[in-house]
Amino acid sequence: MTAYLAGLEVSASGVDLSPKTIGSTRHAGRDLRFTEGSMTAPEIRDDELGGILAWSSTHHPPAHPQWLPAVFAEFCRTLTPDGCPL
Numbered sequence: 001m002t003a004y005l006a007g008l009e010v011s012a013s014g015v016d017l018s019p020k021t022i023g024s025t026r027h028a029g030r031d032l033r034f035t036e037g038s039m040t041a042p043e044i045r046d047d048e049l050g051g052i053l054a055w056s057s058t059h060h061p062p063a064h065p066q067w068l069p070a071v072f073a074e075f076c077r078t079l080t081p082d083g084c085p086l
Helices: 002-007 019-027 065-078
Strands: 013-016 033-036 049-052 079-085
Touching (some): 065 079
Parallel strands (some): 049 079
16 A cells, blocks of 8 residues: 555555564565554654554554554544544
């Protein structure tokens, strides 16, 4: 999805816990911005993002469904007031 959005000339980047996953996107020759991090504590400033696409990320929270409130709180914190969570 990140590659698709970037192809539409949308400023897109990704965050993933797994360095292996990030490495596989780089190995595939894609020039995409990915950083290692967690959905519960992303290194993203307040009100920085115009949108968040958590494609299937919320189905795989860091441990258990009890982490979802923290994940959604971070989505709210990092989205601009008129941002779009998908």
